Amino acid sequence: MELSNCYRCGKLFAKAYRNICQDCARDIEAEYTRCADYLRQNRQATVIELSDETGVSTRQITQFIREGRISVANMPNLAYPxxxxxxxxxxxxxxxxxxxxxxxxxxxxxxxxxxxxxxxxxxxxxxxxxxxx
Missing domain, CATH: 1.20.5 (Single alpha-helices involved in coiled-coils or other helix-helix interfaces)
Structure with missing residues (x-):
């Protein structure tokens, strides 16, 4: 089993298939849920507004979009720099x-x-x- 440092928090963990520890993975999932819930109610939101309202960084929101987890198809104002x-x-x-x-x-x-x-x-x-x- 390979040990690695989490790129997000720096904690040493047993690397499986991600470069992040379980705690950070859980945090990212919680951030995704907050974003998805907010967007269900606010389809006109921008990335800045989404970040301000959920406390999720614009960088993480951009990552969700690039991964395809957040779709911009029905979100006319959702764009990133x-x-x-x-x-x-x-x-x-x-x-x-x-x-x-x-x-x-x-x-x-x-x-x-x-x-x-x-x-x-x-x-x-x-x-x-x-x-x-």
């Missing part, structure tokens, strides 16, 4: 603008790398031989 710019999004980690900018940057880096390789190939056209006399 893009990890890059902070714009509110309803899925993934980045907004469309940041995702597009990242793809453009990757494409430009790939093109720069291709141009650098072509330039180095152009400068090294000769071969060398060592002759034995």
């Amino acid at each position: 893009c990890e890059v710019c902070g714009e509110f999004i309803r899925d993934g980690h980045m907004c469309e603008n940041c995702r597009r900018r990242l793809m453009n940057d990757l494409e430009r880096a790939k093109q720069d790398n291709s141009n650098a390789n072509a330039a180095s190939d152009k400068h090294s056209t000769g071969t060398y031989r060592i002759s034995e006399n």
Whole structure:
């Protein structure tokens, strides 16, 4: 049996299938229940409002959404911040603008790398031989 420290509270525990201890797992389930109960009565809630009313961190609420435990389908105002710019999004980690900018940057880096390789190939056209006399 592997022993590990809980990433949430730091307590040493026998790791089974989670990276958190039983106490923290119980706390997270209680937080989820508070969020789900609140959302059943307040479908127009935002993540900030949900956090303020339940005492659950926005980070944990975002995790519930990403895990699919809280669905944003019937919650028109339930969104969380893009990890890059902070714009509110309803899925993934980045907004469309940041995702597009990242793809453009990757494409430009790939093109720069291709141009650098072509330039180095152009400068090294000769071969060398060592002759034995």
